[in-house]
Amino acid sequence: MAPPTPAATTAPPAPWSAADSAALYGIDRWGDPYFTVSERGHVIVQPKGERGGALDLVELVEELQGRNLSLPLLIRFDDILEDRLERLHAAFERAIAQYGYRGRYQGVFPVKCNQQRHVVEQLVESGRRWHFGLEAGSKAELLIALSLLDDPEALLICNGYKDRRYIETAILARRLGRQPVVVIEQADEVERIIAASAELGAAPFIGIRAKLASRSTGRWGSSVGEGAKFGLTIPDLVATVEALRNAGLLADLRLLHFHIGSQINDIAVLKDALQEAGQLYVELTRLGAPMGFLDVGGGLGVDYDGSRTASAASTNYSLQNYANDVVATVRECCDPHGVTPPTLVSESGRAIASHFSVLVFDVLGASRPPLAVPEALAEEPLIVRNLRDTLAGLSEQGPLPPERLQEGWNDALKFRADALAAFRLGYMSLPERAMAEQLTSACSAAIARQLAALPAGSAIPEELLRLQASQSGTYYANLSVFRSAPDTWAIDQLFPVLPLHRLEQRPTRLGTLADLTCDSDGKLARFIDRGHSKALLELHPLEPGQPYWIGLFLGGAYQEVMGNLHNLFGSTNAVHIRLSGGGRYSIDHVVRGDTNAEVLQAMEHDPVALLERLRVASEAAISRGDLAIRDARRLMDHLEGSLRQTTYLQP
Numbered sequence: 277m278a279p280p281t282p283a284a285t286t287a288p289p290a291p292w293s294a295a296d297s298a299a300l301y302g303i304d305r306w307g308d309p310y311f312t313v314s315e316r317g318h319v320i321v322q323p324k325g326e327r328g329g330a331l332d333l334v335e336l337v338e339e340l341q342g343r344n345l346s347l348p349l350l351i352r353f354d355d356i357l358e359d360r361l362e363r364l365h366a367a368f369e370r371a372i373a374q375y376g377y378r379g380r381y382q383g384v385f386p387v388k389c390n391q392q393r394h395v396v397e398q399l400v401e402s403g404r405r406w407h408f409g410l411e412a413g414s415k416a417e418l419l420i421a422l423s424l425l426d427d428p429e430a431l432l433i434c435n436g437y438k439d440r441r442y443i444e445t446a447i448l449a450r451r452l453g454r455q456p457v458v459v460i461e462q463a464d465e466v467e468r469i470i471a472a473s474a475e476l477g478a479a480p481f482i483g484i485r486a487k488l489a490s491r492s493t494g495r496w497g498s499s500v501g502e503g504a505k506f507g508l509t510i511p512d513l514v515a516t517v518e519a520l521r522n523a524g525l526l527a528d529l530r531l532l533h534f535h536i537g538s539q540i541n542d543i544a545v546l547k548d549a550l551q552e553a554g555q556l557y558v559e560l561t562r563l564g565a566p567m568g569f570l571d572v573g574g575g576l577g578v579d580y581d582g583s584r585t586a587s588a589a590s591t592n593y594s595l596q597n598y599a600n601d602v603v604a605t606v607r608e609c610c611d612p613h614g615v616t617p618p619t620l621v622s623e624s625g626r627a628i629a630s631h632f633s634v635l636v637f638d639v640l641g642a643s644r645p646p647l648a649v650p651e652a653l654a655e656e657p658l659i660v661r662n663l664r665d666t667l668a669g670l671s672e673q674g675p676l677p678p679e680r681l682q683e684g685w686n687d688a689l690k691f692r693a694d695a696l697a698a699f700r701l702g703y704m705s706l707p708e709r710a711m712a713e714q715l716t717s718a719c720s721a722a723i724a725r726q727l728a729a730l731p732a733g734s735a736i737p738e739e740l741l742r743l744q745a746s747q748s749g750t751y752y753a754n755l756s757v758f759r760s761a762p763d764t765w766a767i768d769q770l771f772p773v774l775p776l777h778r779l780e781q782r783p784t785r786l787g788t789l790a791d792l793t794c795d796s797d798g799k800l801a802r803f804i805d806r807g808h809s810k811a812l813l814e815l816h817p818l819e820p821g822q823p824y825w826i827g828l829f830l831g832g833a834y835q836e837v838m839g840n841l842h843n844l845f846g847s848t849n850a851v852h853i854r855l856s857g858g859g860r861y862s863i864d865h866v867v868r869g870d871t872n873a874e875v876l877q878a879m880e881h882d883p884v885a886l887l888e889r890l891r892v893a894s895e896a897a898i899s900r901g902d903l904a905i906r907d908a909r910r911l912m913d914h915l916e917g918s919l920r921q922t923t924y925l926q927p
């Protein structure tokens with residue numbers, strides 16, 4: 277009698293719906309209110325949140341491809357950027373009303389978070405009604421901010437290392453009707469500010485950055501706090517105030533600044549810092565500085581995994597909790613001392629820019645799933661028959677307890693070792709050994725299926741967990757992780773990743789995503805999982821001739837600016853989409869990705885000379901008779917075409 281095949285004994289899978297996918301990938305938590313899944317199984321974008329209007333992301337990508345915008349494609353929803361800005365201001369307005377705070381909120385956007393011109397322009401434009409400003413952390417960013425920020429009431433916070441030219445630029449920019457605040461971050465900067473002010477006969481607005489004892493935890497925490505590069509220690513801060521007083525510049529000291537790190541996961545950390553900074557502010561007014569502004573820096577976090585916990589990929593507070601704590605704590609510091617509450621400034625980058633961009637890429641192929649179990653032959657070696665019996669046992673109607681699975685796996689490993697020994701000694705043929713190997717993989721697949729059917733929270737031996745992982749596939753993505761999501765590689769940051777379509781179908785495979793670069797780190801191999809992370813993502817089997825599109829979400833902050841030219845993959849195409857009436861949209865800007873020629877030029881190669889050398893080489897091959905003229909022409913056409921194309925694979 278033939279042993280039962282695994283398929284015959286596994287219970288038929290329960291029906292699957294788009295809602296199951298939404299829960300599996302967590303999109304209704306981290307995506308709220310911008311991303312959901314339709315009944316058809318497509319990802320839907322609501323760029324204005326609850327205020328109405330939705331776009332089917334799959335249809336959008338199809339239409340963009342029709343306009344010759346090939347994948348990978350960065351789609352920026354400028355409405356989301358505007359909505360984030362509105363939410364931030366609404367949260368502070370509510371907090372100010374609730375706590376009867378007798379001051380205002382006036383934020384700035386840190387340019388380093390996303391330096392793309394259209395993005396900064398959009399923020400300045402949308403933020404005009406609140407006099408929303410910019411923060412620069414370098415001379416280049418100061419240039420961007422000076423040229424784009426034309427609102428005379430908006431703040432321009434100048435952070436980072438400052439040489440004499442940076443300081444003079446900031447002082448002179450006041451004459452252009454800008455409001456730069458030069459923040460002293462290093463003890464020696466005060467001397468340069470005093471010298472520049474004396475020479476120009478004008479002073480800038482001056483800020484002072486404190487190095488707080490309270491420090492953030494998590495992956496960004498080590499760059500701040502007492503050991504940080506930036507900010508003045510308390511003794512330096514006091515000495516700086518005295519130096520300003522002696523130079524007659526104390527009247528220009530207007531702002532206290534701190535920044536305890538990006539992605540603050542735990543609000544308790546922020547509260548400590550706020551209390552310390554609030555007291556410092558009060559003390560600075562007592563020392564005679566007019567002050568007026570308290571800048572709480574960045575750090576407002578993003579809930580990447582939707583878990584609302586203090587884990588690294590999440591935050592245990594909402595935007596409103598954050599605003600409430602800032603407002604309430606500063607009020608509690610100022611009121612007892614009769615100090616006028618300052619205008620509150622924040623430099624939130626991540627919280628404003630993360631949601632608005634979606635990176636869409638296609639899957640080019642996947643590693644082959646294991647072959648089906650071969651039919652039993654009449655004459656089989658005992659070892660092969662033993663493996664068949666083991667497989668039959670592991671394929672029984674489950675779920676089988678983990679001990680039974682471990683036992684079965686131990687048997688399978690033993691028989692496979694026997695097969696290897698028999699092969700070495702010449703007692704087993706190559707086809708028979710292949711059969712033994714295949715049956716062993718089938719055992720491990722059967723174990724993975726049994727494990728998947730176990731109730732959540734079952735104790736599973738480590739070895740079986742690894743076995744489950746080994747059953748996974750590799751999906752090959754038309755993408756450079758280094759270029760488009762550098763933080764996943766540099767600091768193990770997690771972003772939500774999921775297919776954009778087929779979500780009404782159960783994802784029956786587990787896999788990781790490998791990118792186009794030749795680097796073994798060029799992959800997405802950790803995924804969000806409600807307060808934890810997981811090594812494998814649920815994916816669908818590829819269908820021949822059908823595209824499989826994946827979206828990486830919440831990557832609008834920091835991912836576009838650090839991208840390097842790893843393996844010479846350049847920037848991707850990018851489009852800016854605006855919702856218009858009647859379920860339609862408009863394309864506000866198209867930013868073409870780097871072509872191969874541009875990327876080569878960035879490395880000091882000359883594309884024309886390069887082509888010329890290859891033309892000479894092909895002429896030589898023609899005269900040797902190694903290359904037909906027709907083929908030489910084809911080769912040169914490919915080379916010239918490649919130089920004009922983006923660095924990614926074309927369909």
Ligand SMILES: *Cc1c(COP(=O)(O)O)cnc(C)c1O
Pocket residue numbers: 386388389411413435535537538539573574575576623624625626627833
């Ligand atoms: C990076 C940085 C920010 C932005 O931090 P987010 O976490 O993106 O809000 C703000 N201020 C300073 C000084 C920074 O270095």
